Amino acid sequence: MSEARRSFIEGVRAEFPLLVGVFPFGMIYGTLALNAGLSTSTSQLMSAIVFGGSSQFVAAQLIHDAAPGFVIIITIAVVNLRHMLYSASLAPYLKNLSLKWKIILSYFLTDEAYAPSILKYEADGITPTSHWFLLGAGFSLWFIWQTSTALGIFLGTAIPESWSLDFALPLTFIAMVVPALKNRPMIAAAVSAGGVALLAYSLPFKLGLILAALTGIIVGTIMEGRK
Amino acid sequence: MNIWLIMFIGGLLTFGMRFSLIFLFGRLEVPQTMRKALHYVPPAVLSAIIFPELLYHADHLDLSFGNIRLFAGIIATLVAWYTKNTLLTILAGLLALLILQLI
Numbered sequence: 001m002s003e004a005r006r007s008f009i010e011g012v013r014a015e016f017p018l019l020v021g022v023f024p025f026g027m028i029y030g031t032l033a034l035n036a037g038l039s040t041s042t043s044q045l046m047s048a049i050v051f052g053g054s055s056q057f058v059a060a061q062l063i064h065d066a067a068p069g070f071v072i073i074i075t076i077a078v079v080n081l082r083h084m085l086y087s088a089s090l091a092p093y094l095k096n097l098s099l100k101w102k103i104i105l106s107y108f109l110t111d112e113a114y115a116p117s118i119l120k121y122e123a124d125g126i127t128p129t130s131h132w133f134l135l136g137a138g139f140s141l142w143f144i145w146q147t148s149t150a151l152g153i154f155l156g157t158a159i160p161e162s163w164s165l166d167f168a169l170p171l172t173f174i175a176m177v178v179p180a181l182k183n184r185p186m187i188a189a190a191v192s193a194g195g196v197a198l199l200a201y202s203l204p205f206k207l208g209l210i211l212a213a214l215t216g217i218i219v220g221t222i223m224e225g226r227k
Numbered sequence: 228m229n230i231w232l233i234m235f236i237g238g239l240l241t242f243g244m245r246f247s248l249i250f251l252f253g254r255l256e257v258p259q260t261m262r263k264a265l266h267y268v269p270p271a272v273l274s275a276i277i278f279p280e281l282l283y284h285a286d287h288l289d290l291s292f293g294n295i296r297l298f299a300g301i302i303a304t305l306v307a308w309y310t311k312n313t314l315l316t317i318l319a320g321l322l323a324l325l326i327l328q329l330i
Contacts, residue, residue, distance in 0.1 A: 024314060042230055049238035054269065059237065061276055069228025076237035079272055082265045083245045084257055091252035106246035167296065167324055168317050170280040171303050173273040175316035178307035186270055193271040194278030198288065201279050209275050216271025221264045 003129040011136025014116035022053075022112060022141060023148045028172060029056055030152020035165040036064035040153050047149040051142065052110065054176060055079040061169045067206040074210060086114040090134070093121040097131055105131060108138025189220030295327035 026047070033043035038060060046056050055076045062072045086109055094102060117134040124130075159165065181187050193216025200208030248255060281300040282288055289297070303320030310316065 028313070028317070038230075042234070046234055049234050050241055051238070052241050054273075055237070055241065058272065058276065059234075063230065063233075069233045072233050073236050073240065075272065077240045077244070078268060080241045080244055081268060083241065084247055085262060085265060087245055087248035088257045091249045094249050095252045102249050103246065106249055107242055109245040109249075165321075167280075167299070168321060170277050170300065171317045171320035172313065173277050174300060174303045174320070175307045175313040177270050177273045177277065178304055178316075179311045180270055185267070189267040190270040190274040194274040197275040197278045198282060201283060201288075202286075208279075209272075212275035213268075213272045216274060217264050217267045220267030220271065221260065224263055224266075 003127070004132045007127075007129045007132035008136035011116070011120075011133035011138075012140045013136075014120065014133070015112065015137040015140045018112045018115070019140065019144045022144055025053060026145050026148025027152035027155065028168075029053065029060070030149040030154075031156035031159070032057070032152075032165065032169050032172065033060040034153050034156035035159070036060040036169060038063060040157070043153050043156075044146075044149055047145055050076060050080075051107070051145065052076075052080050052083075053145075057169065057172055061173075062206070062209075064166060064169070065206065067209070071206045071210060075213070078213060082111075083109060086111075086118075089118055090114065090121070093126050094131060094134075101131060105134055105138065108135065108142055110138065110141055112141045113138035185220045185223035188223045189216040192216050192219040295324060298327055299323040 029047070030043055033046065033056070034040065038046070043060075046059065050056055050059065058079055059072055059076055062075060087106070090105075090109070094105060097105070113134060116137050120133055121130065177190060181190060193212045195212075196215045197208055197212035200211050202208070203211070248257065277300070281297045282290065282294070284294060284296070299320050302323040303316050306312075306319040307316040
């Protein structure tokens with residue numbers, strides 16, 4: 001077995017425990033995106049084009065609410081902004097690769113691909129084939145995300161429209177937010193964003209959402225600075 | 228705006244952020260304040276969606292006992308807090324809504 005292949009398989013193995021959690025999440029996304037009014041092809045291709053779990057849920061909700069395009073785009077960008085940190089953190093380990101490799105690995109750079117890869121590189125350093133580890137982790141996550149989305153869409157088409165599942169999207173967001181509320185800045189960010197969202201609800205173009213999100217981010221950051 | 232165009236631009240921006248510092252290694256760093264601020268993006272954006280979803284009904288703020296989505300949301304929040312399980316939270320919220328609709 002070549003070194004590259006060994007490294008790729010090691011990446012896939014390291015990704016395995018994460019895939020168990022990702023699979024149901026992808027199914028929930030597929031079902032809810034369809035229920036929010038996206039077509040089957042849009043729901044599926046969003047998983048390939050955007051390829052970022054929480055941003056896809058948020059986009060589905062905003063499409064359901066008929067938010068204008070630029071608000072949806074800004075929101076996707078803000079939700080995915082954290083990927084710049086992963087990009088910064090992995091950059092020194094990828095600096096000798098060709099542009100082609102950098103582009104391919106960037107496409108696969110999700111939260112779940114980043115986590116095992118940074119641990120591996122920090123522990124073992126890099127070798128001429130170590131980028132195959134990130135490819136193995138990233139590709140296996142990609143593969144599971146696409147198949148679980150497809151399965152979710154398939155289930156979604158079987159659910160009668162009379163079961164209004166649209167409430168499941170905000171419930172998914174509750175499941176994402178609540179476990180993160182571990183300290184005062186986090187709680188302050190959530191509550192201030194929610195409060196501004198209520199006050200600014202009547203602003204046109206769903207601008208209240210952007211204003212509320214920015215408020216929450218600023219309040220959380222300031223509170224953390226004061227500690 | 229066309230939904231495909233929205234997805235395409237959203238995907239391109241996402242890719243661009245993933246690619247940015249791998250490409251610009253050594254020439255650009257993420258400022259410390261931005262690193263801090265990024266922790267607060269998920270709770271801020273998601274709460275900005277959740278609150279109006281639970282509290283606005285037909286474009287009006289509804290704080291009455293008749294607002295069953297609010298009750299179902301509170302139940303889901305409690306389930307999320309104690310179980311930290313996505314699927315259980317969704318099921319509890321949907322079940323609560325269903326039961327409250329029947330009452």
